[in-house]
Amino acid sequence: MAFDIEMIKQVYAQMGTRIDKARELLGRPLTLTEKILYAHLWDKTPNTVYTRGKDYVDFAPDRVACQDATAQMALLQFMHAGKPKVAVPTTVHCDHLIQAKVDAATDLKRANETSSEVFNFLESVSNKYGIGFWKPGAGIIHQVVLENYAFPGGMMIGTDSHTVNAGGLGMLAIGVGGADAVDVMAGMAWELKFPKLIGVKLTGKLSGWTAPKDVILKVADILTVKGGTGAIIEYFGEGALAMSCTGKGTICNMGAEVGATTSTFGYDDSMDRYLRATDRADVADAALDVKQHLTADPEVYADPGNYFDQVIEIDLSTLEPHLNGPFTPDLATPISKMSEAAKANDWPLNVEVGLIGSCTNSSYEDISRAASLAKQVAQKNLTTKSKFTITPGSEQVRYTIERDGLIDTFNEIGATVFANACGPCIGMWDRYGDKAASGPRNTIVHSFNRNFAKRADGNPNTLAFVGSPELVTAIAIAGRLDFNPVTDTLINNDGQEVRLEEPRGYELPPEGFAVEDAGFMAPEADGSHVQVVVSPDSQRLQLLEPFVPISSASLQGMKLLIKAFGKCTTDHISMAGPWLRYRGHLDNIANNTLIGAVNAFNKKTNFVKNQLTGEYGGVPDVQRAYKAAGIKTLVVGDHNYGEGSSREHAAMQPRHLGVAAVLVKSFARIHETNLKKQGMLGLTFAQESDYDLIQEDDTFNFIDIDAFAPGKPLTIEVAHSNGAKDTILANHTYNASQIEWFKEGSALNVIKKENA
Numbered sequence: 001m002a003f004d005i006e007m008i009k010q011v012y013a014q015m016g017t018r019i020d021k022a023r024e025l026l027g028r029p030l031t032l033t034e035k036i037l038y039a040h041l042w043d044k045t046p047n048t049v050y051t052r053g054k055d056y057v058d059f060a061p062d063r064v065a066c067q068d069a070t071a072q073m074a075l076l077q078f079m080h081a082g083k084p085k086v087a088v089p090t091t092v093h094c095d096h097l098i099q100a101k102v103d104a105a106t107d108l109k110r111a112n113e114t115s116s117e118v119f120n121f122l123e124s125v126s127n128k129y130g131i132g133f134w135k136p137g138a139g140i141i142h143q144v145v146l147e148n149y150a151f152p153g154g155m156m157i158g159t160d161s162h163t164v165n166a167g168g169l170g171m172l173a174i175g176v177g178g179a180d181a182v183d184v185m186a187g188m189a190w191e192l193k194f195p196k197l198i199g200v201k202l203t204g205k206l207s208g209w210t211a212p213k214d215v216i217l218k219v220a221d222i223l224t225v226k227g228g229t230g231a232i233i234e235y236f237g238e239g240a241l242a243m244s245c246t247g248k249g250t251i252c253n254m255g256a257e258v259g260a261t262t263s264t265f266g267y268d269d270s271m272d273r274y275l276r277a278t279d280r281a282d283v284a285d286a287a288l289d290v291k292q293h294l295t296a297d298p299e300v301y302a303d304p305g306n307y308f309d310q311v312i313e314i315d316l317s318t319l320e321p322h323l324n325g326p327f328t329p330d331l332a333t334p335i336s337k338m339s340e341a342a343k344a345n346d347w348p349l350n351v352e353v354g355l356i357g358s359c360t361n362s363s364y365e366d367i368s369r370a371a372s373l374a375k376q377v378a379q380k381n382l383t384t385k386s387k388f389t390i391t392p393g394s395e396q397v398r399y400t401i402e403r404d405g406l407i408d409t410f411n412e413i414g415a416t417v418f419a420n421a422c423g424p425c426i427g428m429w430d431r432y433g434d435k436a437a438s439g440p441r442n443t444i445v446h447s448f449n450r451n452f453a454k455r456a457d458g459n460p461n462t463l464a465f466v467g468s469p470e471l472v473t474a475i476a477i478a479g480r481l482d483f484n485p486v487t488d489t490l491i492n493n494d495g496q497e498v499r500l501e502e503p504r505g506y507e508l509p510p511e512g513f514a515v516e517d518a519g520f521m522a523p524e525a526d527g528s529h530v531q532v533v534v535s536p537d538s539q540r541l542q543l544l545e546p547f548v549p550i551s552s553a554s555l556q557g558m559k560l561l562i563k564a565f566g567k568c569t570t571d572h573i574s575m576a577g578p579w580l581r582y583r584g585h586l587d588n589i590a591n592n593t594l595i596g597a598v599n600a601f602n603k604k605t606n607f608v609k610n611q612l613t614g615e616y617g618g619v620p621d622v623q624r625a626y627k628a629a630g631i632k633t634l635v636v637g638d639h640n641y642g643e644g645s646s647r648e649h650a651a652m653q654p655r656h657l658g659v660a661a662v663l664v665k666s667f668a669r670i671h672e673t674n675l676k677k678q679g680m681l682g683l684t685f686a687q688e689s690d691y692d693l694i695q696e697d698d699t700f701n702f703i704d705i706d707a708f709a710p711g712k713p714l715t716i717e718v719a720h721s722n723g724a725k726d727t728i729l730a731n732h733t734y735n736a737s738q739i740e741w742f743k744e745g746s747a748l749n750v751i752k753k754e755n756a
């Protein structure tokens with residue numbers, strides 16, 4: 001039901017010829033990453049050698065997945081594309097909007113009440129446009145994708161950074177913004193800068209207390225949170241072959257924490273076993289037939305330094321369990337050094353809560369290994385010192401571990417099982433009610449992926465350490481951050497010294513996976529009759545109106561909205577946090593537009609001059625006043641404007657409010673593209689120093705906008721309030737089709753026109 005074997009067979013049928021052609025072009029053996037990339041070119045047959053880290057290349061991904069928070073705007077936009085169905089298999093997963101507070105059943109019921117409007121909307125749009133819908137409680141997007149859709153050698157994109165998890169099944173799976181997802185769903189190409197390649201050779205074998213999680217915690221230590229930027233990490237070596245498929249998923253999942261575009265592993269027996277265990281023998285058979293294409297050419301792994309931009313080697317036999325944190329996932333401490341490190345840094349040793357599960361670590365192997373420790377609590381007459389929670393990644397995992405008695409084992413140590421959803425991992429953990437912002441200093445350990453301040457519980461004073469589920473469980477039993485289960489003993493309720501035995505588990509459930517209702521709703525074959533209903537009074541959803549093209553006349557007499565000073569990220573342009581709930585309502589969320597940007601003239605945030613009244617006000621209010629007066633505005637910015645996430649709201653909101661142009665020293669590329677897609681002008685100062693010419697009361701005239709053409713700078717007349725004028729040049733990177741987007745009002749308007 002849930003996967004498309006015909007599509008997979010088609011991908012495999014084309015792979016050989018394309019890979020052969022790429023090998024011939026490059027004149028050398030290929031890495032797995034290169035094979036998958038060259039086999040997924042939009043132009044089909046490779047005919048160009050791309051330069052890593054430089055060339056932008058169009059690709060044709062096989063699948064799209066969206067989670068509920070990001071899907072809202074993506075689907076609202078897709079509805080405008082004028083397509084009767086999505087062009088590639090697509091799924092929507094309801095996982096982010098479920099708060100963890102009491103237990104799975106209570107929390108799920110509450111989420112279904114408070115967010116029913118959003119869930120119903122996502123369900124009806126999915127049904128209408130041929131999108132598979134995973135309802136609330138079905139599981140976390142990445143676990144569900146691994147169980148149902150990921151396949152070796154495939155390429156997918158997803159509107160969530162941890163989409164990369166599917167690399168565990170040998171895919172190239174990449175996190176993107178909603179606008180990119182819409183392009184692919186509408187049948188357009190998807191552009192990516194051809195990545196650099198990092199090879200990680202795993203020698204030795206994991207054993208004892210060390211888990212796949214420790215591999216990525218070590219990689220984070222080596223690469224830091226930025227070290228993987230613009231690169232794909234390819235793992236190989238005997239250590240990789242000996243590891244479970246889900247363990248590989250954990251490693252790929254946290255590749256996002258080193259900034260990597262994605263991570264992947266070559267096809268091996270562990271993937272074959274996982275595919276068969278998850279009811280996909282046909283995919284396993286198809287993969288076996290082309291297995292030479294699903295791993296690098298043998299010469300590559302024999303001499304990796306010749307083929308990768310960087311090679312890292314890790315010996316799994318000597319790798320120690322690690323805890324990374326607090327506040328950053330690359331601050332790695334081997335467990336044997338934790339006592340020292342905690343003392344030196346004054347980290348509270350008492351661990352209040354241990355949390356396992358999430359999309360990163362809730363495989364059957366993870367849970368059964370953690371349960372083998374929980375079992376020892378009763379056997380050794382211990383009492384678990386910390387609170388303990390489990391967030392299963394999917395209903396299939398939850399049902400299976402319940403059937404196998406593992407939930408009972410956790411219940412015996414007083415655990416809380418939360419809903420199969422993101423919950424504590426995305427700050428949807430109601431640990432303190434409305435007192436989170438001033439919560440006490442405390443320590444938690446979890447098996448999730450991110451541990452930035454406030455990420456889990458909203459409390460900036462919570463120190464979160466990331467570790468494997470087995471280490472988290474042992475530490476929760478001991479209640480101490482400096483407990484090293486490899487060497488330390490515990491005193492039990494009889495006053496005896498006892499030792500926890502090494503965790504043991506099963507790679508896959510001995511009796512197979514089982515589930516009663518996985519939570520999947522297949523779309524109707526013909527959804528054309530399905531009505532998508534959005535209440536006009538809704539505060540959370542708003543149907544989009546097509547953007548009206550920005551006319552040449554409206555680009556004369558424009559006013560300055562804000563000259564942003566210093567860093568201006570997508571968070572400054574469209575803040576997250578409490579605004580998340582408005583992600584599907586453009587007009588409501590527009591009330592946060594640029595409220596985090598610093599005004600260069602007074603160094604304040606959200607305090608700009610309204611040139612019509614001379615008064616100062618919040619950016620959205622002042623912008624709405626210009627809009628009401630029919631005056632377009634311009635935003636000026638510094639370097640790397642729009643860095644951060646690929647969130648398209650940061651372009652859609654200014655566009656919705658009437659900003660016509662953004663003129664900066666330099667752009668973060670994805671944001672620049674997002675501005676283009678929304679039919680705006682994204683420009684850079686030809687002379688950086690012209691930034692200093694811009695004054696608070698300036699008016700702008702785009703003199704030669706009618707001659708807007710690729711490679712030709714635009715001329716802007718800047719009229720100052722003292723009557724003086726400057727003429728400046730603005731560079732741009734619009735190609736002919738992007739100029740068409742501008743002329744038609746947006747990229748979506750162009751797609752719609754083509755489909756009319």
Ligand code: F3S
Pocket residue numbers: 095140141142160162358359360421422425426448449
């Ligand atoms: Fe959800 Fe946390 Fe994973 S937010 S998708 S469980 S990273």
